[in-house]
Amino acid sequence: MMPGTPRPAALIMLLGLMTCGTLPADDSALDRPEVMQVVSLAQWERVLEAKQPGIIVADLWASWCVSCIERFPKMVDLADRFSQRNVTFLTLNLDDPQDASGIEWSNGFLAGLGGTFGHYRLDENLTVAFEALDLMSLPVVLIHDGSGKERHRLTNDNPNQQFTEADIEAALEALLVGAEAP
C-alpha cells in the first residue's frame, strides 16, 4: 500500500461519515467488546512511562470530534510506517464515561480501523480532563521523546497554526535523527 493511502476499513468508515453529513450512526458498532483500555489520568501517565525509552505519539480524540475521525486514516498510515522505527502510537479517547452510545461507537470504529495502535479511553469527565491535560479542543497530538518529555503538542488552538500529518511526520523525523544515531 502506498504511503498516504488509507486502509480500506478506515476508508469505509470515513465514507460513512462523509455521506452521513453529521456524526456517523454505525449500529454495527453496538454491543462490541471494549477495544479501548480504560484508564484514569494517573494510569495514563503510567502508560506513557511504561513505553520509555521510545518515542510516543498520542492521538487524543472523541466520537463527537468529526475532524478527529476524518484524519484517522492518515494516522493509521503514519503508525504503520513509524512503528517499524520504534515509535509507539497510542490513542486516548475522551468520550464522557456516561456516554454509552459514544463509547460503543468509538469501540466499533477502532475495531475496524486497523493500525499498530494501543487504544485507551480516559475514565474522566471532559471538563476535568481538559483542565488536567490543558486542552482547548480536539484533535490534539502529543509527541513524547525517549526520556518521556512532551516535545510537541500539535493542536488547532490557533487559527493561523493548524497542524497536519506532515507536521507529525516532520517532528518524528527530527526526533529520530537523534534516536537512531549509532
Place this chain on the structure above:
Amino acid sequence: MMRRLRMAAALLLFIAVPVGAGQYNDIISIGDSMPSFSGLPATDGGSYSSSDFDADVLVLVSLANHCPWVRGMDAGLIELVESFEGQDVEVVGFAVNHREDDRLPAMIEHGKRVGYNFVYLFDESQALGRALGATRTPEYFVFDKARKLAYTGLLTNSPARETRDGDVMFTNGAQTTFYTRDAIAALLAGDQPDPAETRAQGCSVKYE
C-alpha cells in the same frame, strides 16, 4: 504594486487584529477591540457589517451546524436571546467551517429547524473567525458598548452535547452558572464580568 498596497490596506481595515492573547485564546484578549467585518451574508438573506450592530452589548458566537456541542446548546442560545428581549443587547452567530453541512444553505435549514432568533452570518473568508481566534463551536465573545471584549468562553458551567442517541447530555450535570448571561447583565449594569474568561468546550473549527 499600488493595487497590492490598496488590497493590503483594505485587509488591515477589514480586520483590526487585536494584539496579544487571552488565557484560553491564542489571538484575542479581554479588553481588545472587536474585529470589524463587512458584507457577510446571513441566513435571513441579508448582508451585514459590524457597523450594523449598535446595541450596548454585542455578543458574537461561533457556530457549526454539524457540531454535537452546538446542537446540544442550541436551546440554551435561543433562551439567552429571549432572556434579553427588549434590552439593548444583540446576539450574532457566525459560522466559519467550509464543510457542506456547515455552509450557508445548511445554516438556513438548521436555523429554521431549531428556531434561531438572531442574525446568523457565514464567514466564508474565515477572516472574522481568525481575528477572534475562534477555534471552538460554540464559543462566546461578549463586547461592551465601546466594542471591547469583556467576556469570552462558555455559555454555562455545564456544556451540553447531542449524543448519538439524539439525547442532550450535560457535561457537569445541571447548569448552575450562566457565564454569558451574567456577563451581559454585568455590562448592562455598568460592571465588568467576572469571570471574564472561561475555557470554551466544543468542536474544533477547521481553518482552510
